[in-house]
Amino acid sequence: MNSSQRSRLLDAAERALRNAHAPYSVYRVGAAVLADGGKIFAGCNVENASYGLTLCAERVAVGAAVAAGNKNIRAIAIISDGPEVPWPCGACRQVLVEFAKDDTPVLVAIRGHLRAAEHTTLGALLPHAFRLETKS
Numbered sequence: 001m002n003s004s005q006r007s008r009l010l011d012a013a014e015r016a017l018r019n020a021h022a023p024y025s026v027y028r029v030g031a032a033v034l035a036d037g038g039k040i041f042a043g044c045n046v047e048n049a050s051y052g053l054t055l056c057a058e059r060v061a062v063g064a065a066v067a068a069g070n071k072n073i074r075a076i077a078i079i080s081d082g083p084e085v086p087w088p089c090g091a092c093r094q095v096l097v098e099f100a101k102d103d104t105p106v107l108v109a110i111r112g113h114l115r116a117a118e119h120t121t122l123g124a125l126l127p128h129a130f131r132l133e134t135k136s
């Protein structure tokens, strides 16, 4: 991922945050994934009155990428209003593992402070991830 892609990815996540549906937690999150070929797909959290049905921004972004035929995720950015940077929840880490690699960059930042984004890798966030090895 070059600096232009990094910038576009963070911007896309920040734009998606504005569309978050978070009337219950009032915790708005935007996410964006960089797919093969440089395309970016964004998502926001989508809460529900039945709390358990809430979708995290990361999983919405992954779904958008997959729905458009992109199953190789090269990077992900996640933005919140703060005060802490929004590291992905355990469920989202596992969903990302399905379409990304251990060395896939994960960027997290607070809205309005994208240059201070923190970064790690998916493998660091979810070591020994579950992967179903199928017989071929």
Ligand SMILES: [Zn+2]
Pocket (backbone or CB within 6 Å): 056, 057, 058, 059, 088, 089, 090, 091, 092, 093
């Ligand atoms: Zn999550």
